[in-house]
Amino acid sequence: MAGTWGRFNVVSLVLGFAFLYLPILLLVIYSFNESRLVTVWSGFSTRWYVEMLNNRGLMDAAWVTARVAFISASVATVLGTMAAVALTRYTRFRGRLLFTGMVFAPLVMPEVITGLSLLLLFVAVSFDRGFATVTIAHITFSMCFVAVVVQSRLISFDRSLEEAAMDLGATPLKAFFQVTLPVILPAVLAGWMLAFTLSLDDLVIASFTSGPGATTLPMKIYSQVRLGVTPEINAICTVLIGLVTVGVIVVSLVSKRRHLLRQ
């Protein structure tokens, strides 16, 4: 099929991939640079990874981020799943359209606005900004992503499975936990992964809602970059890229396996 691989296609493919991945590739390569200067290659070394591990501030920020991401993703998954169930099931309740719109609006809302409004809220109720406020803010915006992912799965979910469970004597709650949830679990986990990564790399909302002692990794990196890019930053970014890539690969492999099994 030489015809389908015309010169034009090859060129656009190469350009496209270069556009997407060249910056990342440079970052990864330079994280293994010996030199302190980011732009001058002087030989392979892993010293910046060691420096990174010894950088107390960076590691603290990483730990804060991990905790925020874990807690917010977990809570958002529960809330988002509940919202998705309500939206797909009770199609006739009053104000459903409004509610749907309100759940999904944060998807398109500029982050600056979300961040600012949350900040105003926390100030208004004089909630001390810190770990809790970042976490709450992350739950707020990642919840709707979970809701979207879970809802799309629930739409194709055969309601009669749940009815069959009830028919066999399970209360609606038991039917949900024993039948519905196990069946939609892949979507729920995908939602969790999405919420986790969203929280992991959020800078804008975290900057608005965080306080002293709760600096997240993106905030830390951003503030350090303003003083100049160090190879240490390259190193931690490479680690982050690695984590996200592994996560994405695992999720897609798992869903592929399930898909194959189903066939």
Added chain:
Amino acid sequence: MESLGSTRRSFAPWTDPDAKPYIRFENVTKRFGDAVAVDDLSLTIYEREFFSLLGASGCGKTTLLRMLGGFEQPTEGRILLDGRDLRGVPPYRRPVNMMFQSYALFPHMTVEANIAFGLKQEGMPKPHIAERVAQMLKLVKMERFARRKPHQLSGGQRQRVALARSLAKRPKVLLLDEPLGALDKKLREETQFELMDLQQDLGLTFIVVTHDQEEAMAMSDRIAVMDTGRIMQVATPAEIYEAPASRFVADFVGSINFFEGVLAGSAGTMTRIRDQSGVEFQISDDANAVTGDTVWLAIRPEKISVTRERPAEADNALDGEVWDIAYLGDVTVYNVKLDDGRIVKASTMNSQRRVEDALTWHDRAWISFSADAGVVLTG
């Protein structure tokens, strides 16, 4: 003893005025918004009956079944099961089980776990569950597949698992929504008989929803033919076929010819019907119509003979031209075009392999039928 159709029934509680009704729908109406799915419907079903709800899609038959299962609540009227009003009783507290059209097998559980699901909800002790599951697997001949997941089974096997699962709790009534709909023809015929045997052996009441009239005819003690949320006729398969109550039922079940006409008069047991083109028919059924009423004479194709010559002692005979022939193997269907342009369908059993001087397209031919072959309908 003479009977309608080729079978006689020993089980017929509906003819016994003292028989205790088991399931009663009393003036049940179900509306979804403005749409009426079930319209002021009353129906009585007896214990151990194999009852079918037959109708086209959207006639309300599935809604009726779902109301009995507890998945829908009647807007008006009430449903009684063994004398108990089912209003407000949720599905998980009803002594009925349902086999869903999609089978609704739990995809994340093995065949065994699927069958055990209902028993676990009951809190049955583990050894008893295992015993019952084994029994059910044996019943549907699926012992070898106990550890499989539903997606590793064929359509027919899934159907069996669904059946086993819905029977595992030993319900008083089993509701089956298009139980054979997803199976291919051969398998469907086999399964029909298995279902009938199972129902007999277990002594259960079966209520089946189907749009397939052959299926309903083959399996049921009685059939309710439904249309637009109402019951058009409740009767045995033979009565539905041989003595339909209306043109709708006659037309819905099997194929049939209608001659619209006027009741011209009667003498003794014979009724004369004059149809639109002036032909008079002699029929031994009058459907309580009186002279001058508009009536429809309905005749099944297999009760009409097609011959080259006019048969000597035919009560009724018309001549026309052979317009179309469909050879189906067991029967041959002739479409005979009368001189006024109407087409009459007649079918002949092919009881011989070779036929002398067989009819062919555009031959002149006579169609004839006896006086008791037709049914007179008034609506």
